[in-house]
Amino acid sequence: MKMNWRGHIVFAFQDGREFVLKAKGLFNSQFVIESKDEEMLIQFNPQFNWKKFQYNYDISYDEKPQDILFVLLGVYASNYFIASMSGAMAGMA
Template identity: 45%
Template sequence: MEIRCIDNKTFELLDSSGNLGYIIYDGLLSSKATILVGEDNYKIIPLGILSTSISVTKNGAEISTLEMNWKGNITILFENGQKFIVKATGSFRDKFVLEDEDQQQILLLNPDFNWITFNYNYSVLYDNKSQDLLLILLATYAANYYTAAMASVL
């Protein structure tokens, strides 16, 4: 499974069977985005002045929130109580791990920076294939969000 950046604001989730979903940012430097998975359409909207809290809605109803803490970890909390954490890992904090509440690794996002197009593609590694495509795309959004936040600090 992989995630490819198509045009600097669209990320496409692919596997051997084809396209599984998209993240489409509103603009080049925007944190607002839309996630498309099949017929489902999710809106991602940053909240507050510093945009450290992010709302994910489907048909106008909030289904999830994302929050970054001071350590740079991003918590994904669903309305049903499920909680996941995206953590930067590796020597240069350049890989991203998605963990559940029990700190069990669900997947690893391994970025590949393309200097020609100046964007990231990701390979998605997992032990057991996750069927929750929304969760994979939210983890990708969180990885992009973390990368943008750390780049703006420098």
């Protein structure tokens, strides 16, 4: 998993498959995982819960993913993207 210069997070697996997490929507409020062919696989819509001070995700897809770890990787990458864009990691070196 790495971030490219366009601000997308790229997932590269050992078997050669690559997927891209892109921020979409107004103020980059939604995240989409796309294949190399730019086919949307999973969409994440984060909603901040002020009582628990954490994000809850609405996850939508056309076809159910074969591996649940792929969905968890998308949630992890979305959290990383939100944290890096909000400046929460500004003090880290």
